[in-house]
Amino acid sequence: MQSKPIALTILDVVSIIVLGISTYLALVFAPTEAVMGEVQRVFYFHIGTAWIGLLGFIIAAIAGITYLVTKDLKWDRFEVAAVEVSTVFFFLTIVLGSIWARPAWNTWWTWDPRLTTAAVTELIYIAYFMLRQGIDDPDKRARFGALYTLLGGISAPITFMVIRLFRTIHPVVIGNQSAAAQGGFSMSSDMKVAFFFALFAFTVIFVDLIWHRVRLGALQEKVEQLKLKLSD
Amino acid sequence: MTDKKSHPSLLGATLAIVQKDLAAEFRSRELFSAMLVFSLLVIIIFNFALELDIEVRRTVAAGVLWTTFAFAGTLGLNRSMAVEKDRGCMDGLLLAPVDRSAIFFGKAISNLVFMLVVEAIVLPVYALLYDEMRIFQPGFLGVILLGSIGYIGVGTLLSTMSVQTRMREVLLPILLFPIAIPVLLAAVKASSGILSGAEWAEIVTPINILILYDVVFIAVPYMFFDAVVEE
Numbered sequence: 080m081q082s083k084p085i086a087l088t089i090l091d092v093v094s095i096i097v098l099g100i101s102t103y104l105a106l107v108f109a110p111t112e113a114v115m116g117e118v119q120r121v122f123y124f125h126i127g128t129a130w131i132g133l134l135g136f137i138i139a140a141i142a143g144i145t146y147l148v149t150k151d152l153k154w155d156r157f158e159v160a161a162v163e164v165s166t167v168f169f170f171l172t173i174v175l176g177s178i179w180a181r182p183a184w185n186t187w188w189t190w191d192p193r194l195t196t197a198a199v200t201e202l203i204y205i206a207y208f209m210l211r212q213g214i215d216d217p218d219k220r221a222r223f224g225a226l227y228t229l230l231g232g233i234s235a236p237i238t239f240m241v242i243r244l245f246r247t248i249h250p251v252v253i254g255n256q257s258a259a260a261q262g263g264f265s266m267s268s269d270m271k272v273a274f275f276f277a278l279f280a281f282t283v284i285f286v287d288l289i290w291h292r293v294r295l296g297a298l299q300e301k302v303e304q305l306k307l308k309l310s311d
Numbered sequence: 312m313t314d315k316k317s318h319p320s321l322l323g324a325t326l327a328i329v330q331k332d333l334a335a336e337f338r339s340r341e342l343f344s345a346m347l348v349f350s351l352l353v354i355i356i357f358n359f360a361l362e363l364d365i366e367v368r369r370t371v372a373a374g375v376l377w378t379t380f381a382f383a384g385t386l387g388l389n390r391s392m393a394v395e396k397d398r399g400c401m402d403g404l405l406l407a408p409v410d411r412s413a414i415f416f417g418k419a420i421s422n423l424v425f426m427l428v429v430e431a432i433v434l435p436v437y438a439l440l441y442d443e444m445r446i447f448q449p450g451f452l453g454v455i456l457l458g459s460i461g462y463i464g465v466g467t468l469l470s471t472m473s474v475q476t477r478m479r480e481v482l483l484p485i486l487l488f489p490i491a492i493p494v495l496l497a498a499v500k501a502s503s504g505i506l507s508g509a510e511w512a513e514i515v516t517p518i519n520i521l522i523l524y525d526v527v528f529i530a531v532p533y534m535f536f537d538a539v540v541e542e
Contacts (some may be wrong), residue, residue: 147538202489209485213476222538223472229535230465230490233527237493241520244500 087290094280094287101127101280104273112270118182123273125175127281128168129197134285135165136200140232143225152300155221158228159211160292164285166204173197192242199238203231217300321416324409328417332391333424342390346429350383354437368441373503376437376446377458377495380430384462385487387425388470389480391418396474405540415536419467419529426459450505450514457521458498461528462491468532471539494524 105123112119139161146154176194177187188194207227214220266274319327336342357375361367395401395418404414434455438446445451466487473482501517 147535199489199492206485206489209478209482210472210476213478213482215477219475222541223475226468226472226535226538227486230468230528230531233531234465234490234493237520237524237527238496241493241496241500241517244516244520245496 083294087287087294090283090287090290094284097276097280097283101273101277104276109270109273110267115183118179121175121179123277124281125172125179126274127277128175129172130278131281131285132165132169132172132197132200134282135161135168135289136228136232136235138289139165139228143228143232146221146225147229150218152217152221155217155224156293156296156300157289158221158225159296160289162204162207162228163292164288166201166208168281168285169197169201169204173201190242190245192239192245195242196235196239200231200235203227203235207231319409321410321413324407324413325416325420328404328414329420329424332417332421335394336421336425342387342425343428345390346383346387346425347432349386350379350429350433351436353379353382354433354440358440363441368443369507370503372437372441372443372446372506373499376434377499377502379433380426380455380459381462381488381491381495383429383433384426384459384466385484387429388422388463388466388487389473389483391422391425392467392470392474393480401540405542411537411540412533414540415467415471415532418471419463419532422467423459423463426463427456430455430459445506448505451502454498454501454505454518454521457518457525458494458502461494461521461525464525464532465490465494465528468536468539471536475539494521494528497521497524 101123105120109120109123111117139158142154142158142161146152146158173194176197180189181187207224210227211220211224214223354375357363357379361371361375363371363375395404405411434446438444466483469486469490470483473479473486476482497517497520501514501521504514504517
């Protein structure tokens with residue numbers, strides 16, 4: 080039995096601390112937005128979780144391709160970890176976005192490109208887990224999973240392009256001068272501090288969770304092998 | 312088989328598989344009749360579910376048709392792969408001394424043929440039932456072809472995967488629809504644009520996306536089909 084690495088324990092503690100600081104920055108330190116008021120504070124965690132969701136999706140696709148090339152099950156564990164963490168955080172992004180959208184857009188949900196793409200991506204993740212569940216052979220499971228994340232990774236940007244043809248009201252906060260979309264705003268410097276710290280904090284948490292999940296995957300595999308040995 | 316060469320070319324092997332599928336289907340007509348009857352039923356249900364009066368019909372025709380094709384397509388894809396798996400034909404195909412991508416292209420082409428034949432019957436029936444003759448224009452039919460190619464390309468790969476899982480037929484739509492959303496939406500956008508007589512500038516982007524999707528989702532299954540069929 081491998082014991083938990085010290086570095087991982089340290090990272091756990093760091094994750095909790097940065098999450099605490101980020102919460103303080105978002106809820107207390109950052110100034111209240113003039114038009115939208117307090118509800119705008121949701122934005123910092125909304126972006127943080129969305130960033131992780133996206134990062135996990137990209138990492139999963141890369142890990143998938145690496146698995147298909149190397150056939151090393153280590154990459155499969157990495158891919159599952161990335162997809163699992165990403166699924167949870169993408170869901171949080173959608174929920175946080177809805178909380179903000181209700182007062183800002185006067186609706187919980189709208190079929191905007193970002194919202195729709197996020198929802199479709201979430202469905203791709205769920206389909207991914209259903210696919211894996213139905214396969215017993217670990218190699219085949221890894222191969223199909225890798226291929227499916229790859230297909231999802233390619234189709235998600237195209238989904239985004241397509242839905243843009245239909246409509247959008249989602250604000251673009253970075254690199255947008257016109258702020259034509261409803262609910263857009265420009266950040267003050269204190270807001271930027273809270274914003275970038277949230278990105279940093281969630282990245283640390285992401286690394287921590289992935290590490291845990293990869294380790295869990297390795298342990299699971301060991302248990303399966305021991306069970307096989309016993310039944311022989 | 313008339314081709315007695317020991318190593319047939321990719322094209323030869325592909326055509327042989329297409330020929331096999333079409334011959335089997337021509338004899339049994341199982342797949343085709345199931346897809347066709349199903350499509351007609353879906354259109355009837357839509358008629359009452361959406362109360363397709365003249366006003367509504369103008370705006371939703373493309374959506375109704377594409378939903379019908381997508382559902383009928385999954386039915387066909389499932390059946391065409393299940394037949395290979397159940398009777399051990401897949402193992403036979405894999406043992407054949409041909410490039411694995413020939414299997415992919417062969418299955419994809421025969422799936423596409425089934426889907427196009429069903430579409431070729433559903434479209435006139437739809438036109439007749441709803442007096443909608445605008446669907447017989449080259450642009451509209453071209454979009455249907457482009458959309459079907461992309462849908463079948465990714466669908467053939469995913470159905471090869473789903474028949475090998477425990478959930479089998481149930482899993483295909485769940486795997487396929489989220490990945491196929493771009494092709495379905497782009498096809499709906501382009502075809503409803505054509506039906507409403509929109510400017511070319513408005514239709515060209517969805518058509519470009521359709522072409523992009525087709526190219527990518529033929530290339531990727533072609534590259535990775537090996538990984539799906541190897542044991």
